Structure formats: structure tokens, C-alpha cells
Amino acid sequence: MHMNDALISASVALPLIGVAAGAIVMSCYKVQQEVQVNSKLVVMMAVLGAFVFAVQMVNFAIPGTGASGHMAGSILLSALLGPFAGFVVISSVLIIQALFFADGGLLALGANIVNVGLIPCFLIYPLIWWPLTSLKTGKLFLFIASITAGVLMMVLGATGIAVMTHVSGITHLPLVEFLALIVPIHLVIGLFEGVITATILHFALTNDDIKQFRPMLSAERQSRFTSVMLLCSLIVGGMLSLFASGNPDGMEWTVEKMAHNSLITFAPEPVNDVQQSLSFFSDYDLSGKFPVMETSMAGIFGSVCTLVFIMSLFYLIKFISKRDS
Secondary structure, three states, X not given: OOOOHHHOOHHHHHHXXXXXXXXXXXXXXXHHHHHOOOOOHHHHHHHHHHHHHHHHOOOEEEOOOOEEEOOOOHHHHHHHHOXXXXXXXXXXXXXXXXXXXXXXXXXXXXXXXXXXXXXXXXXXXXXXXXXXXXXXXXXXXXXXXXXXXXXXXXXXXXXXXXXXHHHHOOEOOOHHHHHHHHHHHHHHHHHHHHHHHXXXXXXXXXXXXXXXXXXXXXXHHHHHHHHHHHHHHHHHHHOHHHHOOOOOEHHHHHHHHHHHOOOEOOOOOOHHHHHHHHOOOHHHOOOOOOHHHHHHHHHHHHHHHHHHHHHHHHHHHHHHHHHHO
């Protein structure tokens, strides 16, 4: 569910970049406060960021459509880390994807952060997922909450893309018809998102953890969980990504349908040249000569980049805070 720059105008994109930047700054401030209580939080964030990057590379085919989908991970991150830390992590993943992999546009980065990060972490998680899981503990309610949140996250994100594109004046397709294309396919993806989220949380959190708005795992469980997730990141990014579906994802599938009917106008943006110069793993390939090896390298490289980016971000914030105090 990554918008590219051809789908959004500067007049719509720039305010969204401002909103996303403001939310990231606020969330980093909140996370710094949380780190005072949980010193291992940043390490968990970095490792989970690496894991989510890897998982997003694994597209699954949606039968009968010719499309595919992948997990976003925003609800999973919020449930494991809390909404502020979860938002910083998913934003970091999107930044790395846009900079080094040309996955989502640079101009559209703010829109992607709003759709994939801000809405799930600050609306769906606190208003849907957490209240539902707090009603009654148990596996059933965890799955109900996660599937409901996953579907809503994808549907609202897809709706956001359609509205942003429509307001940008990019497409001649009526908004209702655009929604009719993009929402159903993302509803199905949301079902998968919810099931995968619930499955991971079932093994990661106890009933007492779920009752907390901001989970606080014990030091021993944090260390064990972090080690397991780091290993999973390398396995998923380096191996499982090789078996990902080659079908276009829900966003690309929708755009292809629109382009086929000459209902969308692609206008090249100057910022695309900048992105292409940075994205040496464009579309998760290096040269195209060794696709299997390059996909595996891209998965591991992206996971490591995300981990290093998050760790470096908070070490920089810590350094600046100490210098100013």
C-alpha cells in the first residue's frame, strides 16, 4: 500500500509530509520518555523494524484476482511496543524503503506514513484493537481484535490513497469507482494482516501483557523475544522473500486497472530523479543479472539498514539531549 509520486500532487503531498514529520518528532519525544523506564525499548524497536521490513517483502497471491498483498505490521508494532514507538518504527521502515528501494515515492512519503503509520497506530490501535482485547482475554478475542483492526487499517489506508489521488487531480476516474477498485482488494489483504498479527501476538504476549496499553515485557522475555525476532528477520528477508508472489500488490494492481482504461495520467516528478539516484536496490534488485541472490541480499540489507537507522536515530537524540542539558 505504497503510493508513488505519480499519484499525488505537491500541493497535497507537502502538507502531509509536514503532518508526518510532526508526528514523528512528537513520537520520538514520547519514546525517549519511555526509554527512561524500559532501557531495552530501542533495541526491541530496531529489531522489530528489521522484522517488519523483511515481512513486507513477502507478497502473498490473492486467488482469482491476479493481485498480491503483504503485511504492513503497524498494529503488530503498536501492540508490542505501544503506539508511539510503533509509529516511529513503521515510519523508519517506510523511509528506508523509499530511499534505497524506490518502494513508495519520496514526494508521497508523508502520505504513506499517514496511511500506513499514523492512522493504524493512533486511531485503530487505541480505539479498536486495544479496547476489543481488553474486553475479554483469550485467543478468540485476540484474533477478533487483530482481524478487525487489520481490515480497518487496510480499508482506511486504501480510502486515504483514493482520496489523496482524487484531490490531487491525478486521475479522471470518479472517486466512487476508484474506491470500488482499491477498497475490496485491500479488505482481503486486511484479513491476512489480522490473522498474521494475531498469530505472532499469541506467542509473544501473555494475557496480562495484552491488558496494558503499552506492553512491558520482563527483561528476560525481552532478550529472548528480541533474539528470536532478529533471527526471523534474517530468515524472512534472506530466504522467504525468494518465494514471494510476483503479482502486483493491491496498490499496483489498482493503478494498472486504471492505466489500462486510460483513466490515469502519469506526470513525471523531478524528485523521481533524486530517488532513482539513491535507490541502488530499486524494486529490490541490484542489477537484475542474479535475481535470486539479489532479492536475498536486498532483504538482509534492508533489514539491517532499518535496524541501524532506528538505533542511530535514538543515539543521536540521546546525544543531543545530553549536550543541551
